[in-house]
Amino acid sequence: MRSAKPIVWTIAGSDSGGGAGIQADLATIGDLGGHGCSVITCVTAQNSVAVNGVEPVSDALLLNQLNTLLVDLPPKAIKIGLLANQRQIDLLADWLATHFTSHAKVTGYQVPIILDPVMVASCGDTLVSAEADKGLDFSPFRQLLTLMTPNGHEFEALSALVGNDSDGISAKAQNLARYLGCNLLITGGDKGAFWQAQYAEDHFVCHRVPHTSALHQHRGFRLSSERSDNPNHHGSGCTLSSAIASFLAHGLVLHDAVLLAKAYVGQGIAAASPVGAGSGPLERCGWPKGLKSLAKISLIDAENCKGPDFLRHISHHTPYGLALSFPALTQPIGIYPVVGDVKTLSQVLAAGASTVQLRIKQVSTTDELERQIVDAIALGREYGAQLFINDHWQLAVKHGAFGVHLGQEDLFDADLEAIANAGMALGLSSHGVFEMALACQLKPSYIALGHIFPTPTKSMPSKAQGLENLKHLVALFDPGCPRVAIGGIDKSRLEAVKATGVDAVALVRAVTQAPSPGDAYLELLSLWENGDAAS
Numbered sequence: 132m133r134s135a136k137p138i139v140w141t142i143a144g145s146d147s148g149g150g151a152g153i154q155a156d157l158a159t160i161g162d163l164g165g166h167g168c169s170v171i172t173c174v175t176a177q178n179s180v181a182v183n184g185v186e187p188v189s190d191a192l193l194l195n196q197l198n199t200l201l202v203d204l205p206p207k208a209i210k211i212g213l214l215a216n217q218r219q220i221d222l223l224a225d226w227l228a229t230h231f232t233s234h235a236k237v238t239g240y241q242v243p244i245i246l247d248p249v250m251v252a253s254c255g256d257t258l259v260s261a262e263a264d265k266g267l268d269f270s271p272f273r274q275l276l277t278l279m280t281p282n283g284h285e286f287e288a289l290s291a292l293v294g295n296d297s298d299g300i301s302a303k304a305q306n307l308a309r310y311l312g313c314n315l316l317i318t319g320g321d322k323g324a325f326w327q328a329q330y331a332e333d334h335f336v337c338h339r340v341p342h343t344s345a346l347h348q349h350r351g352f353r354l355s356s357e358r359s360d361n362p363n364h365h366g367s368g369c370t371l372s373s374a375i376a377s378f379l380a381h382g383l384v385l386h387d388a389v390l391l392a393k394a395y396v397g398q399g400i401a402a403a404s405p406v407g408a409g410s411g412p413l414e415r416c417g418w419p420k421g422l423k424s425l426a427k428i429s430l431i432d433a434e435n436c437k438g439p440d441f442l443r444h445i446s447h448h449t450p451y452g453l454a455l456s457f458p459a460l461t462q463p464i465g466i467y468p469v470v471g472d473v474k475t476l477s478q479v480l481a482a483g484a485s486t487v488q489l490r491i492k493q494v495s496t497t498d499e500l501e502r503q504i505v506d507a508i509a510l511g512r513e514y515g516a517q518l519f520i521n522d523h524w525q526l527a528v529k530h531g532a533f534g535v536h537l538g539q540e541d542l543f544d545a546d547l548e549a550i551a552n553a554g555m556a557l558g559l560s561s562h563g564v565f566e567m568a569l570a571c572q573l574k575p576s577y578i579a580l581g582h583i584f585p586t587p588t589k590s591m592p593s594k595a596q597g598l599e600n601l602k603h604l605v606a607l608f609d610p611g612c613p614r615v616a617i618g619g620i621d622k623s624r625l626e627a628v629k630a631t632g633v634d635a636v637a638l639v640r641a642v643t644q645a646p647s648p649g650d651a652y653l654e655l656l657s658l659w660e661n662g663d664a665a666s
């Protein structure tokens with residue numbers, strides 16, 4: 132029988148002190164609900180203050196561990212930590228290229244690989260062989276990795292090694308990401324180029340990320356959280372990379388895995404206590420909880436790239452976004468019909484829907500579009516409903532709609548200040564933790580979480596989240612506004628969706644394709660409120 136726990140491999144060194152390396156990775160993977168397998172690259176004699184010895188395993192034993200695991204315990208994700216010398220880098224890169232390129236072709240699953248280019252222990256002692264005094268050459272891993280997680284010093288060493296001397300950190304980071312063919316998370320935890328006394332600021336440089344919206348591709352994000360002054364943080368780099376691998380193994384997209392792993396490390400450091408005379412190991416606190424644990428997100432190099440204003444202006448003095456505000460909803464949403472024409476709109480309003488959206492995707496002329504929006508707004512007013520206009524925010528502002536619904540891509544062009552100044556409500560789409568955290572920075576009137584199940588209504592770049600991830604997302608933090616689940620929801624799924632803790636559900640086909648949209652709305656509402664359809 133296959134294990135229900137996703138298998139995560141850690142390919143790393145043993146830390147006899149138990150705070151870092153394989154020991155930290157296995158503790159992290161287990162804590163986050165995975166099954167950890169280990170491939171030991173070297174054994175270190177180490178405690179919390181010194182590294183007294185490092186001995187690499189033989190090539191034969193390294194390969195034997197990899198091959199033995201592959202036949203019975205294939206990974207959902209791999210974390211690579213300490214590789215003791217250049218020979219191990221070459222051997223492992225070659226093995227991964229051979230097995231995982233063909234593996235992906237056979238299984239259709241591209242195993243995510245996260246590499247933490249460790250060279251020095253947190254006590255300052257070197258961990259790699261003397262031949263690598265200028266740093267190890269990780270270029271054999273080009274095009275094989277999902278993400279590399281260097282700290283500031285490692286980033287500088289990697290850049291120097293590949294002759295990357297571009298001006299400015301962001302150009303340098305983009306160049307390195309391009310050279311390695313992977314995404315980068317340059318961590319600011321150590322006293323390297325990214326050090327800030329008050330904030331632990333990581334730079335997430337996106338090169339190629341499957342299943343995310345175009346807004347979040349090929350850009351750099353600054354992930355910034357309050358720095359904890361707890362000196363017990365031994366193994367934080369190992370924990371970060373194995374947590375990212377664990378979240379990816381659970382099926383999360385990279386942006387979500389990175390944000391959650393940073394929160395996991397932050398919580399672990401805040402709760403850590405000393406063991407031994409040096410820096411103690413991180414505590415394991417399970418899946419992160421609470422908005423405060425999540426980093427604030429802003430664009431790196433915002434002046435040079437087109438992007439929404441709210442991502443440029445975030446600063447630590449305006450926590451979570453611009454000083455805009457969007458009104459709270461005054462009526463509970465419950466069942467939220469999303470309809471494509473004014474006739475269906477009038478039917479669900481007549482049935483008593485409190486919150487409705489007009490989502491017009493195709494229209495013959497711009498005059499026709501405006502006419503429909505004007506009629507919809509008038510109907511919404513007549514019924515005292517919270518009517519949201521999807522996408523067409525200029526017309527919604529012009530004619531004084533109750534609210535506007537925008538997706539993450541729509542945020543690029545929308546004038547949020549104009550919407551806020553018109554006193555209108557704002558609904559925002561999100562497709563996972565990262566986008567929900569971004570949406571939250573704007574303090575909207577509600578946040579949609581989607582898509583939960585596969586749906587033919589819209590072609591989505593993201594993966595269906597499923598009920599398990601929705602439950603985690605709801606438990607993660609309260610955004611201070613209603614959370615609305617959307618995507619593939621019908622009456623047969625209502626009870627299970629409600630059990631995740633979301634506040635409301637939005638539905639397209641379950642209402643619009645019913646013989647009577649008004650009756651369908653009433654039946655869905657009864658199921659939502661009472662768990663039983665009205666007789």
Ligand SMILES: Cc1ncc(COP(=O)(O)OP(=O)(O)O)c(N)n1
Nearest residue numbers: 521522536537538539560579617637
């Ligand atoms: C309630 C609700 N949630 C999500 C969406 C999707 O909005 P968006 O991502 O902008 O996609 P389109 O609807 O414009 O295709 C929505 N409309 N309503």
Ligand SMILES: Cc1ncsc1CCOP(=O)(O)O
Nearest residue numbers: 581582586588618619639640
């Ligand atoms: C617009 C939208 N955004 C995310 S899923 C979705 C479509 C949901 O449609 P349905 O309820 O028919 O699955």
Ligand SMILES: [Mg+2]
Nearest residue numbers: 522537538541
């Ligand atoms: Mg849209």
